[in-house]
Structure formats: C-alpha cells, structure tokens
Amino acid sequence: MNYANFLERMHNIQDTYGYIPECEIDKVAREFNIPRSKVYGTIRFYSMFYTEPTGKYIIRVCDSLSCHINESKEIVEVIKDYLGIDNGETTEDRKFTLEIVECLGHCGEGPVMMVNDHIYTHVSKTMAIEILDKCV
Amino acid sequence: MLKVNIDGQNLEVAEGTTILEAAKKAHIKIPTLCYEEGLSIYGGCRLCVVEVEGENLLQPACATEIRDGMIVRTHSPKVREVRKTLFELIIASHDISCELNCLTCSRNGSCELRKVAEDIGITEIRLSPINKGYGEDKSSYAIMREPNKCITCGRCIRKCEEVQGIGIFTMANRGPATIVTTFGDKGMGNVECTNCGQCIHACPTGALHEVYHYESVWDVLHDESKHVVVQTAPAVRVAISEAFGDEPGTIATGQMVAALRRLGFDKVFDTNFSADLTIMEEGTELIQRIKEGGTLPLFTSCSPGWIKFIEHFYPEFLPHLSSCKSPQQMFGAIAKSYYAEKNNIPREDLVVVSVMPCTAKKFEAKRPEMDGDVDYVLTTRELAGMIKAAGIDMVNLEEEEYDRIMGTSTGAADIFGATGGVMEAALRTAYELITGKELEKLDFYDVRGMTGIKETEVEIDGLTVRAAVAHGLGNVRKLMEMIKAGKEYHFVELMACPGGCIGGGGQPIPTTDEIRQKRIDSIYQIDKNKKLRKSHENPYIKKLYDEYLGEPGSHRAHELLHTHYTARGV
Numbered sequence: 001m002n003y004a005n006f007l008e009r010m011h012n013i014q015d016t017y018g019y020i021p022e023c024e025i026d027k028v029a030r031e032f033n034i035p036r037s038k039v040y041g042t043i044r045f046y047s048m049f050y051t052e053p054t055g056k057y058i059i060r061v062c063d064s065l066s067c068h069i070n071e072s073k074e075i076v077e078v079i080k081d082y083l084g085i086d087n088g089e090t091t092e093d094r095k096f097t098l099e100i101v102e103c104l105g106h107c108g109e110g111p112v113m114m115v116n117d118h119i120y121t122h123v124s125k126t127m128a129i130e131i132l133d134k135c136v
Numbered sequence: 137m138l139k140v141n142i143d144g145q146n147l148e149v150a151e152g153t154t155i156l157e158a159a160k161k162a163h164i165k166i167p168t169l170c171y172e173e174g175l176s177i178y179g180g181c182r183l184c185v186v187e188v189e190g191e192n193l194l195q196p197a198c199a200t201e202i203r204d205g206m207i208v209r210t211h212s213p214k215v216r217e218v219r220k221t222l223f224e225l226i227i228a229s230h231d232i233s234c235e236l237n238c239l240t241c242s243r244n245g246s247c248e249l250r251k252v253a254e255d256i257g258i259t260e261i262r263l264s265p266i267n268k269g270y271g272e273d274k275s276s277y278a279i280m281r282e283p284n285k286c287i288t289c290g291r292c293i294r295k296c297e298e299v300q301g302i303g304i305f306t307m308a309n310r311g312p313a314t315i316v317t318t319f320g321d322k323g324m325g326n327v328e329c330t331n332c333g334q335c336i337h338a339c340p341t342g343a344l345h346e347v348y349h350y351e352s353v354w355d356v357l358h359d360e361s362k363h364v365v366v367q368t369a370p371a372v373r374v375a376i377s378e379a380f381g382d383e384p385g386t387i388a389t390g391q392m393v394a395a396l397r398r399l400g401f402d403k404v405f406d407t408n409f410s411a412d413l414t415i416m417e418e419g420t421e422l423i424q425r426i427k428e429g430g431t432l433p434l435f436t437s438c439s440p441g442w443i444k445f446i447e448h449f450y451p452e453f454l455p456h457l458s459s460c461k462s463p464q465q466m467f468g469a470i471a472k473s474y475y476a477e478k479n480n481i482p483r484e485d486l487v488v489v490s491v492m493p494c495t496a497k498k499f500e501a502k503r504p505e506m507d508g509d510v511d512y513v514l515t516t517r518e519l520a521g522m523i524k525a526a527g528i529d530m531v532n533l534e535e536e537e538y539d540r541i542m543g544t545s546t547g548a549a550d551i552f553g554a555t556g557g558v559m560e561a562a563l564r565t566a567y568e569l570i571t572g573k574e575l576e577k578l579d580f581y582d583v584r585g586m587t588g589i590k591e592t593e594v595e596i597d598g599l600t601v602r603a604a605v606a607h608g609l610g611n612v613r614k615l616m617e618m619i620k621a622g623k624e625y626h627f628v629e630l631m632a633c634p635g636g637c638i639g640g641g642g643q644p645i646p647t648t649d650e651i652r653q654k655r656i657d658s659i660y661q662i663d664k665n666k667k668l669r670k671s672h673e674n675p676y677i678k679k680l681y682d683e684y685l686g687e688p689g690s691h692r693a694h695e696l697l698h699t700h701y702t703a704r705g706v
Binding site: 022025026034035036037038040041044045047051 | 297302303304305306307308309310317318319320327706
C-alpha cells in the first residue's frame with residue numbers, strides 16, 4: 001500500500017471542512033484498506049489536525065522556553081479572559097479556538113502568537129487584544 | 137551463520153537473528169515489556185537495551201540484528217543502571233503504589249511489571265507515580281479498560297491488528313500525553329471490537345480485564361430464594377488448575393466440579409451436554425442444507441467473537457451462518473424451560489451461571505435476541521478467583537461427577553474446546569446420521585492442530601463433503617477472503633481465538649502457543665478416554681428429544697435453540 005499521499009488527503013479534508021469528520025475517516029480507511037482506528041491515531045499524532053470542528057480563527061500562543069520566560073502565560077491569561085475559553089476550547093460562536101503550543105520558530109522575538117497562518121512577534125497584552133479585535 | 141559473543145559466550149546464529157533471540161539461545165534472559173513473540177517489533181519500552189562493542193549508544197536487543205563478530209554485553213554495570221532508570225520511568229507513568237492498588241489489580245498474581253522488577257533487581261523507586269486521571273472505559277459488556285494502568289507498550293494494538301486482523305486500538309497524541317484509545321475515543325463497546333479478549337493476554341499490566349460478574353454470582357449464591365445452576369465450558373477443565381500452580385494442560389474436571397459444589401451451586405452441569413445438543417441441531421441443519429440445496433457453505437456459530445466479527449466485516453455472509461445458538465445459550469434455554477418445568481422451579485428463581493474460557497460470552501449472554509437464557513458469565517480466571525476466595529484447595533479435592541441429566545456428555549462435546557473440534561464432532565454425527573453406518577475412524581487428524589487454516593474431505597454416501605477450519609480472527613479473515621473469491625466448501629468451522637476456546641480471552645494468564653498446545657492435547661485425551669464419542673449417542677440428549685423437543689430441527693427446537701443475527705458493518 002502506498003501511503004505517500006495520505007497526509008495530503010488529510011490536509012485536503014481539513015481544508016474543506018475545517019476539521020476531519022468521522023465519515024471521512026471511514027472513507028479513507030476503506031480506501032487505504034486499514035483499520036479506521038489507525039487513521040484516527042495518525043490524525044491525533046499531529047496536533048494541527050482536528051477531529052472536532054474548530055473556530056474560524058485558531059489562536060496559537062507559544063509556551064516554549066524563550067516565550068515562557070518572556071511571560072507568555074500573561075498573554076494566554078488575557079486571551080482566555082477576553083474569549084471566555086480555556087486552552088483547547090472553541091468559543092460558542094465558532095469564531096475562536098485557543099491553543100497553547102510548542103515553539104513557533106521565532107525564539108528571539110517572543111512572546112509569539114499565531115492567528116491561522118499569520119505570526120505576530122513581541123506580543124504585549126494590549127497587542128493581543130488588538131489582534132483579536134481585528135478578527136471580530 | 138554469524139559469529140557472536142554474548143556475555144562471554146561464543147555462539148553461531150543464522151542471519152536475521154536479533155540479539156534478543158540469540159541471547160535466549162545462550163540461556164541469557166533480557167527483560168522485555170513491549171516485546172511479544174509472534175507480534176511485530178516495536179522497540180518502544182527500551183528495557184532490553186544492551187551494550188554492543190564499538191557502538192556509543194545502547195542498542196535495543198529486540199530490534200537489533202546480529203552482525204558477524206558482534207560482542208554484546210547484556211548485563212554490564214552501565215546496562216543495569218540504565219535499565220533500572222528506564223524501569224523507574226515506566227513505573228512512574230503507571231498508576232501504582234500510591235493507593236496500594238497493586239493488591240486489588242486484576243493482575244495481582246500475573247503482573248509482568250512485578251516480574252521485570254524482580255528480574256532486574258529494583259530496590260528503590262525515586263520518582264513518584266503519576267495518576268494521569270484518565271477515565272475508565274466501561275462501554276463494553278465484555279472487556280474493561282483502565283488507561284491509568286497502561287504503559288503504552290502497544291502490545292494490545294499489535295495483537296488486535298496483527299493476530300486478530302481487526303485493529304480497534306491505536307495510539308493517540310505524542311510524548312508523555314500518548315494514550316492507547318479506540319476510534320474517536322468511542323470506547324471498546326462502541327467500535328468493531330469482537331470481545332475476543334486476546335488483548336487481555338497481550339497486556340503486561342492490569343489495564344485490560346474482563347467485565348466482572350463474580351460479585352453478582354456471590355450474591356445469588358448467598359440468596360436462599362434462588363436456585364443457582366452452573367455450566368462449565370469444555371476448555372475450562374484443562375486450564376483452571378494453572379491458576380493454582382498446576383502444569384498447563386492438567387485435567388481437573390472432577391476437582392472443579394467438587395469446588396463448584398462447595399461454592400454452593402445447587403446443580404453443577406456441563407456445557408458439554410449442550411455441545412452435544414448443538415451437534416444434533418447443527419448437524420441436522422447441515423444435512424438439510426445439503427439435501428435441499430440451502431445456502432452453503434454452512435458456518436458454525438459457537439464462537440461469539442466470530443459472530444460479532446462476521447456481523448461487522450462480512451454481513452453479506454450472514455445467511456451462511458448456522459441459526460443454532462451457541463452451546464452456552466442452548467444450555468440456558470433448556471435449563472430455563474425443560475429443567476425448570478421438570479423440577480417445578482419458577483423461571484424467576486432459576487439463575488443460570490456459566491463458566492467460560494471467553495470474554496465474548498459475556499456479550500453474547502446480553503444479546504437482546506436471547507436475553508435471559510444465561511444470567512451471569514464467569515471467565516476461567518474469575519472462577520479460579522472465587523474458589524481461592526472461598527478457601528477451597530481445589531487441586532487436592534476428591535473428584536466428583538457432574539449432576540444428571542445436563543451433565544452428561546460424549547467425547548465429541550469435549551473437543552469443542554479445541555480448534556477443529558466442532559467440525560470433527562459434526563462429521564462424526566453427520567456421517568452416521570446420513571449413512572446409517574458406523575463410522576470406523578473417529579479421529580479426523582486433518583482438522584486438528586495449530587495450523588491456521590485446515591481442510592479435509594470426507595466421503596459421505598457418495599458425496600464428497602469439503603470442510604475447512606480457521607482459528608484466530610486473522611486466519612478467519614483469510615479463509616473468508618478465499619470463500620469470497622470462490623473457494624467452495626460445504627461446512628466451515630470458525631473460531632475467534634488462536635487454538636480455539638482453550639486459547640480464549642478468559643483463560644489463565646499466561647496463555648502462550650506452548651500452553652495452548654498442552655491444553656489441546658488434554659482435550660483430545662479426554663475424548664479418547666470416553667466410552668461415548670459421538671453426540672447422537674448421548675442417552676440424555678435422546679431423552680431430551682423424546683420428552684421435550686421432539687426431533688432435531690423441530691418447531692420447539694427452533695424456538696428454544698435457534699437465533700438470528702444483526703448486520704452491523706463498520
């Protein structure tokens with residue numbers, strides 16, 4: 001069996017639905033002739049694949065070492081208060097999902113946050129609120 | 137051949153031999169946890185690391201093949217130090233000691249972690265264990281998971297996928313957050329699990345065990361108003377004494393019957409009785425289908441793991457499945473009708489308990505289409521636990537006989553416990569019923585033994601009956617694919633567990649291929665020593681038909697002894 005385009009398929013499904021629904025997992029499992037648990041496990045291995053619907057904006061705040069010592073926790077707390085959700089949760093209006101993540105690759109410019117594909121560096125508490133406001 | 141030196145021992149091994157296998161040949165035991173013979177290599181637990189001269193890093197013995205001239209040290213000071221630390225890390229992720237829950241664990245007598253601790257000489261644990269706070273999976277009628285005890289060795293995952301060909305388990309997440317779970321975290325009861333319980337045998341910890349019925353059984357045993365009868369499956373008698381330290385394959389039928397009586401069961405009966413009954417019904421069904429051009433091949437329906445498997449994966453083949461209930465369910469149906477009426481016991485006061493080598497039987501007893509036939513299902517392990525808890529020295533008891541009349545059986549019923557046994561029993565009876573002549577050679581050696589798929593042909597009255605046998609769901613799937621591709625048979629026996637029921641998910645731990653073979657040998661020994669070896673010769677089965685059922689396949693027999701199935705899909 002050739003798994004070369006497996007992850008590609010997963011990305012396509014996620015791009016279409018915003019997450020990977022159960023029925024699509026069933027379909028892919030049949031196509032690749034593997035147990036559906038295996039497809040599910042692969043999705044769960046990669047933290048950027050979702051098995052549940054997410055918000056329109058996925059807010060990722062880095063909490064790796066250099067962001068952590070630049071008080072990334074405070075940024076997280078401000079965002080939590082503002083959106084009223086916890087780490088890993090999605091707002092009721094399906095607009096925002098909040099995730100505390102590992103390194104985003106801008107260690108010299110922390111704290112770092114990411115909204116969908118866009119990176120923001122040197123984030124302050126007021127800046128974080130401004131970024132979220134722009135999304136609303 | 138490759139030359140290798142392990143701990144100063146020189147030996148020669150074939151190409152492709154791993155360090156672990158070579159060490160075993162040199163009588164050196166390297167501790168392992170994620171390794172299991174017959175499964176693919178995972179190399180995740182790292183306990184088997186060894187020093188290889190010329191290499192900077194320690195190498196996992198299970199995943200490293202011998203190279204010519206290799207010098208290996210399996211228990212050097214460095215290795216032992218690292219191994220202890222690794223073990224401490226594994227233990228820290230495993231919820232033990234803080235609540236002393238080792239004592240109450242399902243594996244308190246068979247824990248592999250404890251064995252490893254002994255083998256590597258653990259004297260201190262420097263890390264405090266973490267209770268990860270995962271919930272228990274109680275979604276299944278048959279098997280329960282306690283993920284807090286899981287060390288993510290992945291043996292259940294590989295057993296389910298590689299041996300049973302299903303794959304309901306997967307790892308999810310990464311690093312310390314790694315867990316073993318099912319599709320969509322739905323739980324074992326909500327996915328395509330067949331309840332076979334082979335994962336329990338694969339698990340080194342108590343993270344997987346049967347859903348217990350023994351507490352309810354204690355309750356009914358102590359309830360004076362209840363009349364409690366028990367039935368024991370053929371495979372239990374050749375395995376139960378292992379739980380008391382006997383050699384695998386020790387036959388303990390009489391001692392087990394005596395122990396059951398001491399536990400307080402009002403009648404001690406035998407599933408073998410209804411196994412003989414199954415042969416009468418299934419044999420009749422086979423003859424009818426052959427004579428009247430019914431759906432062929434006919435598939436056996438004794439193994440509830442296989443039944444759930446076909447319902448999930450081959451629902452289009454359900455018409456091939458014999459409509460006969462399994463011996464466990466036939467027993468329950470007859471006990472609650474014939475036996476209850478004959479002895480004037482109100483149905484609501486009669487409790488039927490079965491002792492099975494099987495976890496899937498717990499699910500079977502709960503099937504709505506035959507709910508109420510059997511009230512509680514104990515595994516061999518659970519019964520052994522009850523006997524111990526009652527302070528009964530089972531192995532030294534005087535042998536006792538089963539109660540009449542549902543305790544009498546022929547050798548044909550005994551061999552139900554081994555792969556090929558149902559086929560052999562059915563052929564013995566079908567031959568004589570069709571031809572009216574006596575079968576000279578009773579032993580069908582072609583269908584015996586641990587070969588995954590077995591075939592035989594038998595001449596019956598001018599017709600060549602083609603039969604096939606598969607055991608272990610991986611082999612079952614292979615045989616089903618052969619049939620799907622056009623391979624023709626008249627009669628096919630399918631069993632979910634490797635080796636048949638003697639290797640069932642409810643049997644004593646460990647259950648290895650060697651132990652399976654010993655239990656099989658004993659099963660055939662019991663058959664050989666019986667005077668009556670053909671189901672239709674069982675005098676009490678004849679009596680049951682005369683007094684109650686009429687003839688095999690009669691209307692009443694259909695009402696009580698036959699069932700239907702559900703297409704489940706995946």
